Amino acid sequence: MSLFYEPLGAGYRSLIVATASGSGDRPVSVTDAKTHLRVTGTDDDDYIGALIDAATAWCEDYCDRTFADKQYTVAFDLFVANRIELPRPPVRLNATASSATVTISYADTAGATQTLTWAQSGTQDFRLDRSHTPALVYPTYQQVWPSTRVDDNAVSITYLAGYGGAASVPTQAIHAIKLLVGHWYVAREAVGSVGQNIPMGVHALLANLRWRQYS
Secondary structure, three states, X not given: OOHHHOOOOOOOOEEXXXXXXXXXXXXXXXXXXXXXXXXXXXXXXXHHHHHHHHHHHHHHHHHOOOOOOEXXXXXXXXXXXXXXXXXXXXXXXXXXXXXXXXXEEEEOOOOOEEEEEEEOOOOEOOEEEOOOOOOEEEOOOOOOOOOOOOOOOOEEEEEEEOOOOHHHOOHHHHHHHHHHHHHHHHOOOOOOOHHHOOOHHHHHHHHHHOOOOOO
């Protein structure tokens, strides 16, 4: 089969948040959320911050995207295909262009750990297509992935994902997060019926941002 038309690979084994986002990476700040809630004073700041984090995580899971910047490590049992999708788009570049943005670690046939690196300016041991959603990694021109040991989690890929700050996060996602924060701030206990759990407007806002098409 031609390298250039090989279908995308099967699902990944695991996806781990290698570096979790902090309060500074929130798509919605506590101040913005309080404006939406029409809340004054600081007594509920920590609680509102926790609601923002929960709402952001819910929206990310629903859309299969990354709104609060994170570093992920996705693991496979082998190089599953010529082109490999990186979950939870978008993949973004490091602030320092010369630093590694994507690294691939794999166990070679002898069991030794080997590393491949892609940096915006510098080493590029493989290709990265950020214009595709989700981003793809694949070997350099007319090359193939190296052979690996047959073992669980023999291949792992580490990369940055997110929009690089609240200013670049889609406005639909920001408003959906605010709606969820408002819903949970008012309804502090579990609601009665399933249909009331998440406001319909949240689903409508996020509908065009969902990504559920991994191979």
